[in-house]
Amino acid sequence: MAEKIILRGGRIIDPSEKIDRVGDLLIKDGKVEAIESHLDVKGREIDVRGQIISPGWIDLHTHLREPGFEYKETVATGTAAAAQGGFTTICCMPNTNPVNDNSSVTGLILEKARKGRVSVLPVGAITNGLQGEELAEIGELVEAGCVAISDDGESVMNSLIMRRALEYTKIFDIPVIDHCEEMNLTGDGVMYEGEVSTMLGLNGIPAASESIMVARDIALAELTGGHIHLAHISTEASVRLIRDAKKRGVRVTAETCPHYFILTHEALAEYNANAKMKPPLATSTDREAIRAGLADGTIDAISTDHAPHADWEKNQEIDCAPFGIIGLETALPLALSLVEDGVLTLTDMIRKLTEGPATILKKPIGRLRVGDQADITIIDPSYTWTVSKETFLSKSKNSPFIGWKMKGRATAIIVAGNLIQNK
Amino acid sequence: MNKTVLNKPEISRSLTRIAHEILERNKGSKEVALIGIQAGGVFMAHRLGNIIKKLDPFPVPLGELDITLYRDDLGSRKESPVIRKTLIPFDLTGLRVVLVDDVLFTGRTIRAAMDGLVDLGRPQQIQLAVLIDRGHRELPISADFVGKNLPTALCEKVEVQWEERGEEDRVLITG
Amino acid sequence: MGWMKKDLLALSDLTKEEIEFILKTADSFKEVLGRDIKKVPSLRGKTVVNLFFEPSTRTRTSFELAAKRLSADVVNITTTASSITKGESLLDMARNIEALQANIIIVRHPSSGVPYLLSRALKQSSVLNAGDGKHEHPSQGLLDLFTIIEKKGSISGLKVVIVGDIQHSRVARSDIHGLSKMGADIHVVGPPTMIPSFVTQWKVKIHYNLDKAISGADVIILLRLQMERQTKGTIPHRLTSQSRPVSQPSIIAHVGGGFFPTTREYSRLYGLNGERLAQANKDALVMHPGPINRGVEITSDVADGLSSVILDQVTNGIAVRMALLYLLSGQTNG
DSSP states (O other): OOOEEEEEEEEEEETTTTEEEEEEEEEETTEEEEEESOOOOOSEEEEOTTSEEEEOEEEEEEOOOTTTOTTTOOHHHHHHHHHHHTEEEEEEOSOSSSOSOSHHHHHHHHHHHHTSSSEEEEEEOSBGGGOSSSBOOHHHHHHHTOOEEEOTTSOOOOHHHHHHHHHHTTTTTOOEEEOOOOHHHHTTOOEESSHHHHHHTOOEEOTHHHHHHHHHHHHHHHHHOOOEEEOSOOOHHHHHHHHHHHHTTOOEEEEEOHHHHHOOGGGGGGGOGGGOOSSOOOOHHHHHHHHHHHHTTSSOEEOOOBOOOOHHHHSSOTTTSOSOOOOTTTHHHHHHHHHHTTSSOHHHHHHHHTHHHHHHHTOSOSSOOTTSBOOEEEEEEEEEEEOOGGGOOSSOOOOTTTTOEEEEEEEEEEETTEEEEOO | OEEEEEOHHHHHHHHHHHHHHHHHHTTSSTTEEEEEETTHHHHHHHHHHHHHHHHOOSOOOEEEEOOGGGOSOTTSSSSOOOOOOOBOOSOOTTOEEEEEEEEESSSHHHHHHHHHHHHHOOOSEEEEEEEEEOOOOSSSOOOSEEEEEOOOOTTOEEEEEOGGGTSOSEEEEEO | OOOOOSOBOOGGGOOHHHHHHHHHHHHHHHHHHTSSSOOOOTTTTOEEEEEESSOOSHHHHHHHHHHHHTTOEEEEEEOOOSGGGSSSOHHHHHHHHHHTTOSEEEEEESSTTHHHHHHHHOSSSEEEEEEETTTBOHHHHHHHHHHHHHHHSOOTTOEEEEESOOTTOHHHHHHHHHHHHTTOEEEEESOGGGSOGGGGGGSOEEESOHHHHTTTOSEEEEOOOOOSSOOOOOOOGGGGSSSSOOOOOOOOOOBTTTSBSOHHHHHHHHOBOHHHHHHSOTTOEEEOOSOOOBTTTBOHHHHTSTTBOHHHHHHHHHHHHHHHHHHHHTTSOO
8 A cells, every 4th residue: 555644643652662651653555654642744644643553453362264164154254343342463273165275265364364454374174174183284375375384273182292293383483373172171062161050050161171282281381392373261270270380481382262251150040051151161260370471471361262163053052052152353352352451551451462372373463563564452541332233244143241231342443554434 | 088887786787688598598507508799799608607606507618719820910000919819619510609709790600609619510590799889880789688778889899897907897988 | 019021031030029919829820720710711812832941841831731720822832943954033932922812922942041032032022931941040049049948938948959960950040049039047968069159259158078068958850860861072173163053062970071080970979868857857758840851960769759849840830931921911912
């Protein structure tokens, strides 16, 4: 875009470049051209006084469902939802149908993404068909554009396979993202094993199911020197293990999702299938530990684990309803609430969605450096709105936050210099 | 606005007269049974029983009947009515059953009571004794023994208060 | 106060007053059951549908008799089909039944929470939970309470011991909720593998040794050991992603399924025999939701003995279910 865009008077916060000041930001030819307290330039003026100019937010963990499950979401609707939610880059997981374990599927996803407005970085599979038996052609996946590998949706139960994946990825220096779950312990659990599951008469998933695999992954990271990234951490035990591992210098990173620092297993009272996901919502003690883990840096990033499912799928016997909730369009106000509650400073919170993910992906994004591609998220922190099915651009509406009053919204995003304003 | 239409001595005299009429009509107490309809009819039936006992030594069986389960208006009321006791510890078959109720109004309670009785046995006859007949029948039902005929307006309420319930014996018209 | 609810889903949702009101109503129906003509016209013209997704002869028959004695029209639908086995979804099936103008739908389903799902979706028909997964079996809980009050006069302060597989028992949960609201002193006994520690949230004392726990008991409720079910099926977790919804809730083997070694061992440790019964209070009641496994949870002499009120439970079950149908139908239109 040869067009010049000037963002005027916003509070520019970039944790990576250590900027926090009110000023103007100039975008030219799709790149960040200048950041000053006052820029005397002409161009397309965007008044962002009272708003925050942040590097474009990165979601490490999203399910776009295409190819194969287009009735739940498509690349088009998913990226539109991402834009509305304030994300300029999203990483989509490989549990599509067919699985993204070969370059054709990667190519298809990227092709569809080209028509969308945000950057899509595909995550390839660790094993063929996510079966957990043989390594996928990881080199081909990386060449086709995958930025990480994961069997997410599934757990890699075979430790030998996980070991090999961690060793093998050292060639490409990409993270292996693990969905930590001991499937035998999980059994046919549908929610956290505790007072609420006992009350509701539902099979429970013990907290140990997650922490056992977290411990295993940490041990393998130590053994191999590869980069393990732990997806959607939800329990106090896991946070403890990661904290300790980091102290010892192990190469492990971790992410969590808003529902784990906002909700608990009580959200499933009355069998609300829109609160059913894996790992399951845990206790208030776990929630506090997640918040503490974010505050002290044990958890590096916040992702959404956006997992769309159709209404009729969630509206079934809770044992049958699929796991997962959408999250792209509610993440921002929920993350902002951590600042309100004093858990994180504004800069730190933004770090979890910008510098944190960028470091994990080892990509030059998530920052506002002069000369970089202009990916920006503009946030109005005081905008109040109520979540309803109608507000979602996502094709699916499976969210436990419907009816919630939220504070904070992305009024616009800029991707490679293209401005997308939200309603 | 309350108006007492029958006081304690008047009620007593009516009940005495009704008791005599029952014995007269049935030629003594030999085949008679009294069944009071919950709740006011039960008190009245017990009182009639006591009076009859002094007049004719042959024992008259006494029963209590709750007609809630036989009502025709279940579901059109806001909350479920409370079901009271039905206690009829004798066989009705062949007896001259005198149904006893304090107020006769539309006749629907009596219809329900007869439905209930017929399920419980086969009486030789069913007769009806009431303290007050206030008119406005919706079914072809009439009382054999009446304490007092009381013409009323539909919007008025007739309430019988019984000592057994902790009140003073009285018949009131309200509204 | 009376009864104001459209559905009966769980005892945990009821107040003590509501429970007492139901039991009082059941009393009147017990009197009806004593008559020659065991019928009242209260539900004449109403339609009651038994929608059972789990085979069950006794509960279904009990509800069917209760409805017929109230003069209602009864339809029995027993099906193993549900959202899992493809075809019509559970909600579609329920909506179809509502469209047939069923006044009350009595539902039993292997998945906990199904009655809540139906209650939210159906606006015309009342929903009565006849047992959902491991969650609750409210009519059984109520008839147990009724039986205890009938024999003992009241429940407050009684020592009630529940023996067996608490983990998988919806009867145990309903009993615990009901007894707790009525002021009983509740103790649960069984192998540690079958007692979730989280029951203590209901002020229940946990024991693993029956001989110790039974001392001074006023009421002993024995739970059925579920032996005929198949071994635990592992859900192929590949299906859990977001392909077709998850396959059915697990069918659990208790014997050898990891919960305890053999029935022989179970009955040695937790079976109620004359000797153990002698440790309880002199007039202790022995109860069981049925069907009993003679020689496993209970010996024949105890099952047929004077302390057993198991058959009274069955009779009372009809009175309680009549009361429930009567009260629920008072809340529907017409």
